[in-house]
Amino acid sequence: DAKTTQPPSMDCAEGRAANLPCNHSTISGNEYVYWYRQIHSQGPQYIIHGLKNNETNEMASLIITEDRKSSTLILPHATLRDTAVYYCIVRVVEEAGSYQLTFGKGTKLSVIP
Amino acid sequence: SQTIHQWPATLVQPVGSPLSLECTVEGTSNPNLYWYRQAAGRGLQLLFYSVGIGQISSEVPQNLSASRPQDRQFILSSKKLLLSDSGFYLCAWSNSGTSGISYEQYFGPGTRLTVT
Numbered sequence: 001d002a003k004t005t006q007p008p009s010m011d012c013a014e015g016r017a018a019n020l021p022c023n024h025s026t027i028s029g030n031e032y033v034y035w036y037r038q039i040h041s042q043g044p045q046y047i048i049h050g051l052k053n054n055e056t057n058e059m060a061s062l063i064i065t066e067d068r069k070s071s072t073l074i075l076p077h078a079t080l081r082d083t084a085v086y087y088c089i090v091r092v093v094e095e096a097g098s099y100q101l102t103f104g105k106g107t108k109l110s111v112i113p
Numbered sequence: 114s115q116t117i118h119q120w121p122a123t124l125v126q127p128v129g130s131p132l133s134l135e136c137t138v139e140g141t142s143n144p145n146l147y148w149y150r151q152a153a154g155r156g157l158q159l160l161f162y163s164v165g166i167g168q169i170s171s172e173v174p175q176n177l178s179a180s181r182p183q184d185r186q187f188i189l190s191s192k193k194l195l196l197s198d199s200g201f202y203l204c205a206w207s208n209s210g211t212s213g214i215s216y217e218q219y220f221g222p223g224t225r226l227t228v229t
Contacts, residue, residue: 041223043205043222044157046219101157101218103157
C-alpha cells in the first residue's frame with residue numbers, strides 16, 4: 001500500500017469546519033483513499049473512502065485532487081466529540097487477498113470549545 | 114444492523130499465564146475477521162485474519178494464536194503471556210466478495226491487556 005503523510009496535530013474551533021490534509025504522492029491507479037478515526041481508548045471507526053471523485057456521507061466529505069496525490073477530509077461542523085486521531089490510508093480494494101489496513105501515526109485533531 | 118462484541122474490556126494477567134480473548138459479530142454472515150494489536154503510542158498491527166471457519170492467516174510470528182470455531186466467532190489465545198504482549202487488542206470484520214475482495218473494516222471496542 002502507498003505511504004501517506006499527515007500533519008501530526010491540528011486544532012479546530014467547535015462549530016467550524018475541520019480540514020484534514022493527507023499526501024499520498026505514490027498512490028497507484030487501483031488504490032482507494034480511506035479515512036478512519038480513533039477516539040481515545042476506542043476501536044477505529046470507518047469514516048469514508050473514495051477513488052477519484054469527491055465523496056460525501058453523513059459524517060464527512062472527501063476531496064481528492066485531480067492527480068490523486070493528495071486528499072482532504074472535511075468535517076463540516078466540528079464538535080467536541082470529533083476530537084480523535086484521524087488516519088488516512090490508501091489501499092487496493094479490488095484485489096483478492098488484500099486484507100491489511102496499514103495505519104500510520106495519523107493526525108490528532110483537537111476540537112476546542 | 115451489524116454489531117461486533119469483544120470481551121473482556123480490560124484484563125490484567127501475570128507473565129506466563131494463558132490468554133483467551135473473544136470476538137463475535139452479529140448481523141452478517143461469512144465475514145472476514147481480523148485481530149489487530151496497538152501497543153502504547155504506536156499504530157495498529159495486523160496479527161491474524163480469517164476468511165472462513167477454520168481458516169486463519171498469521172501476519173507476524175509470535176506466541177499468539179487465533180481460531181475461528183464458528184462463522185462469526187474469532188478467538189485470540191496464548192499459552193504463556195510475555196510482557197511484550199501488553200497492548201490494546203482490536204477485533205474487526207469486513208464484508209467479503211465472492212472473488213475475495215475485502216471492503217472497509219469495522220472495529221470492536223477493544224480489550225486492553227496489561228501483562229505484569
